[in-house]
Amino acid sequence: MINFRKVSGFSSEEVSRLISARILVNIVLVSDDFKKKVLGFKFATTNDSPEEVMGRISQPWLINISIVTPPFWKRWISQETGHECADGCVVLDRDKYACQSIPEIADTIIHEACHVAGYRHISEQDVTSVPYALGTLTKEVSQELLTENNVPDHLAAITSTNS
Numbered sequence: 679m680i681n682f683r684k685v686s687g688f689s690s691e692e693v694s695r696l697i698s699a700r701i702l703v704n705i706v707l708v709s710d711d712f713k714k715k716v717l718g719f720k721f722a723t724t725n726d727s728p729e730e731v732m733g734r735i736s737q738p739w740l741i742n743i744s745i746v747t748p749p750f751w752k753r754w755i756s757q758e759t760g761h762e763c764a765d766g767c768v769v770l771d772r773d774k775y776a777c778q779s780i781p782e783i784a785d786t787i788i789h790e791a792c793h794v795a796g797y798r799h800i801s802e803q804d805v806t807s808v809p810y811a812l813g814t815l816t817k818e819v820s821q822e823l824l825t826e827n828n829v830p831d832h833l834a835a836i837t838s839t840n841s
């Protein structure tokens with residue numbers, strides 16, 4: 679379960695998408711579909727077993743999150759949608775955020791939260807690392823949830839902002 683201790687820099691439009699993404703992340707984290715995918719995943723760059731990864735991400739997470747306009751040169755050299763600071767704060771890239779769907783923001787939040795939890799990856803191609811794997815699985819399960827015919831009421835608001 680992810681909660682934000684401190685949210686800074688977001689406009690009201692940006693913060694409403696952030697809240698939708700956080701709700702989505704928390705629905706995904708407790709879903710059987712997500713648990714099954716995580717427990718069946720072969721993670722690299724960690725000594726933790728899938729059960730240990732699942733146990734660790736099932737703990738309550740309290741993170742600080744902020745959004746910044748990146749320096750111009752970063753647009754050309756990096757695909758990063760966010761990064762995490764030494765003090766455990768997650769920082770999102772405003773330009774990338776503006777183009778992301780709610781499931782993609784959910785992916786970014788979980789990816790950066792994994793860094794806060796101590797998981798690393800070697801490169802941006804490191805798809806079997808915990809941050810990339812959980813991000814991708816979160817996005818997949820999110821998209822499945824949102825495309826099912828019977829969208830639950832608590833998800834309707836998310837679908838409508840995800841057009």
Ligand SMILES: [Zn+2]
Pocket residue numbers: 789793799809
């Ligand atoms: Zn990363």
